[in-house]
Amino acid sequence: MEEEKKKGRRSREEEGKTETGRREEGEGKKIAHLSVVSAIPSKAHQSKEQNEKGKRRKRRRGEGEGKKEMGRRWEGDRKETGGRRREEGDGKETGRRREEGGGKKENGRTGEEGEGKKEKGRRGLPGLPLQLRSSKYLPLCNRVLSGKEQPLLIKSLVWCFFVFVTAPYMATTGASSDESARFTKNETLVETSDESARFTKNETLVETSDESARFTKNGTFIENSDDYPRFMKNETLDSSTNKLTLESIRQYLIELEDTIIFNLIERAKFPLNSPTYDESSLKIPGFSGSLVQYIVKETEVLQAKVGRYESPEEQPFFPDDLPEPVVIPYNNPQELHPVGATININETIWKMYFGQLLPLFVAEGDDGNYGSTAVCDLNCLQALSRRIHYGKYVAEVKYRDARQDYVPLIHAQDRDALMKLLTFESVEEMVKRRVEKKAMVFGQDVSLDDKGNNWKYKIDPSILPRLYGEWVMPLTKDVEVEYLLWCLEK
């Protein structure tokens, strides 16, 4: 009871709105029981394949063999990261420095020292340049060779040699003390860029966090990193503080409602077009599956290359064999526990979309626009998936705001209690009402005369509260619970 009160207080503070009621325990259980849970790659449920994928993605993110690192929170984690990075960085940079420096020294020796030795052999006049050896200068040479002016001359020659030969050479090859300054600067940048991060940064970010870094992790050369697109800036950070807050995340979820509704409206322009989903009607050599599967899969391959799946809220529907990014990802602070990157419930979202949602809002029929239909499906799926996987961020901020309430439930691995704690029924009601209203507004026919038919909508608005109430919000909460269950993992 006391906990309920506390939670009520918190929710009012967080939302600045009156929390009308709390979810009954039975309801929490119902949601936790959704079949989706089995699709979540938790320890208990991860298939071997998913496990492998998780490991691969973790490795790609540099979270390493790192259960230890994964679990380390806050400052401890940062120190560890800094240390590891410094070691790695040093290793690489020293290697590079050694190579470059070595190469230059080698050059110097074969060029300058080598020639000196040859001349010495040729004329027997140590340290004297060729032009000084003409007969005109011989008396002077003799004086120098035999006497007191020798040290002064040698000093002058060394100075001249440095000014006219060594310095220009160093300037053209870049082999100067500047070299070491550049390495030092890299390290500093890496360290500072880490400041706002909560968890271990991934290797790719470490390697590319410096603007001057020009290689992605897989070795692709990038001429000027600024010219390349950067998937995906975390748009939920509060614009004034650049921090993650429940308010800023909720604001972003509201914006995503627009994206979802517009995409549904676009899809509703086409009838069902069932051949789009027929695995036997597509004859693409080397691929077995439907047109929609093909388009989603190939789009994901392309988007993986430009770094879409480097963001934990972006999850692929076909995660196997995705290529590494070839561009520098946006250097977002890593706000989530690394387990966030492994939670992917797209299998459930796919089934929900094609099995339950689609038949609700598209007309029967076939107009032959299968490619366009599949692209619309792709857009709907990606928008829904992004929205639902944002639950990771929601869970993270809720945890940060009320650790004292969450930690015991996480230790007890109590799904139902976690579900109850993170549920705000009044917020859910508001969401449902808002999406219905948006569908009415966005789905109206707009005309300049009064003949417009304002009550004929492009998509039935009543589908929206259903979509959110039955699937989107419950699935978001499943993601939240899953994240919380593992977010203390060491």
Ligand SMILES: O=C(O)C(=O)C[C@]1(C(=O)O)C=C[C@@H](O)C=C1
């Ligand atoms: O806003 C929150 O607190 C959320 O957790 C998000 C969300 C949602 O999916 O919209 C989910 C659960 C809450 O009951 C309310 C809303």
